[in-house]
Amino acid sequence: MIEVTGLTKSYGGFTAVDDVSFRCEPGRVTGFLGPNGAGKTTTMRAMVGLTPPTRGTVTIGGLRYADIPNPGRHVGVLLDASAQHNGRTGREVLTIGARTMGLPDSRVEEMLELVSLTGPEAKRRLRNYSLGMRQRLGVAHALLGDPSVLILDEPANGLDPAGIRWMRSLLKGYADRGGTVLLSSHLLHEVEQIADEMILIGRGRIVAQGDRRSLLAERHTGTLVTAEDMDALTKALDAAGLSAHAAGEGLSVEAEPVEVGRVAAAERIVLTDLRGADGGLENLFLELTADTQREGNA
Ligand SMILES: Nc1ncnc2c1ncn2[C@@H]1O[C@H](COP(=O)(O)OP(=O)(O)OP(=O)(O)O)[C@@H](O)[C@H]1O
Numbered sequence: 150m151i152e153v154t155g156l157t158k159s160y161g162g163f164t165a166v167d168d169v170s171f172r173c174e175p176g177r178v179t180g181f182l183g184p185n186g187a188g189k190t191t192t193m194r195a196m197v198g199l200t201p202p203t204r205g206t207v208t209i210g211g212l213r214y215a216d217i218p219n220p221g222r223h224v225g226v227l228l229d230a231s232a233q234h235n236g237r238t239g240r241e242v243l244t245i246g247a248r249t250m251g252l253p254d255s256r257v258e259e260m261l262e263l264v265s266l267t268g269p270e271a272k273r274r275l276r277n278y279s280l281g282m283r284q285r286l287g288v289a290h291a292l293l294g295d296p297s298v299l300i301l302d303e304p305a306n307g308l309d310p311a312g313i314r315w316m317r318s319l320l321k322g323y324a325d326r327g328g329t330v331l332l333s334s335h336l337l338h339e340v341e342q343i344a345d346e347m348i349l350i351g352r353g354r355i356v357a358q359g360d361r362r363s364l365l366a367e368r369h370t371g372t373l374v375t376a377e378d379m380d381a382l383t384k385a386l387d388a389a390g391l392s393a394h395a396a397g398e399g400l401s402v403e404a405e406p407v408e409v410g411r412v413a414a415a416e417r418i419v420l421t422d423l424r425g426a427d428g429g430l431e432n433l434f435l436e437l438t439a440d441t442q443r444e445g446n447a
Pocket residue numbers: 160165183184185186187188189190191192334335
């Protein structure tokens with residue numbers, strides 16, 4: 150339904166999105182996951198024609214976004230919940246959207262109810278909206294035209310726990326009815342709970358993609374280890390000829406935990422964490438994007 154092929158976006162000499170290709174299928178929620186600055190927003194902006202790509206194409210239902218007639222009826226988009234005019238009320242924003250798409254005003258009330266914005270809140274101006282309220286309004290706006298594809302950039306940002314749960318069931322229900330959902334997040338936990346498929350991006354490149362199970366199955370075994378004295382551990386592993394690289398706060402080592410434990414014990418190094426590298430998606434995420442993280446990359 151959404152097909153991204155060889156998408157590249159460069160700003161001067163800097164490549165923000167580098168030869169990215171993936172598909173999002175109907176009936177599935179696809180999570181687009183990566184650390185800050187990985188290129189998620191840039192990719193999504195390119196999908197809807199807001200950022201002209203340097204190379205590559207994106208089609209939605211076989212058409213480029215710009216060629217879709219009345220696009221709001223086919224593709225719901227939430228990129229920046231703060232991008233609406235601050236002086237308008239929530240209801241006005243939705244009403245303008247509804248009229249542009251040729252929808253009855255009753256649709257506005259339906260959407261307000263769907264996202265749980267109350268009557269008084271809908272009358273408030275956007276400058277006085279909280280982040281979570283903006284986000285809810287953004288979702289209402291995206292769903293207004295009853296589209297079959299949703300493209301949402303960090304939709305859970307600013308939502309309270311109940312709001313996140315609500316969003317999850319809303320999007321799952323939408324996909325169950327045959328919709329295509331692409332949503333981005335820099336929080337694995339958020340994506341993990343909702344996405345059927347995951348695309349991991351780091352520094353503009355796709356580093357892994359697939360469903361949860363195949364992502365975990367594909368990975369090589371190894372050990373994740375953290376010590377009180379990381380320098381000493383790094384030296385000891387190196388001296389023992391075990392190859393290691395930064396992963397989150399610790400090291401990912403290409404060896405069994407027992408081997409790593411022996412090296413540490415021989416050097417009297419205190420380990421604070423030692424486990425086989427099947428520690429779930431979080432480790433996979435940190436590992437795959439390790440050289441693109443700002444932190445934990447000593
Ligand atoms: N107009 C622009 N000019 C120059 N660089 C840009 C521009 N837009 C984005 N970038 C750069 O492209 C990279 C990717 O940015 P992008 O906003 O796509 O990241 P992101 O994955 O959405 O991150 P976040 O999780 O923080 O939202 C960043 O390094 C950013 O500074």
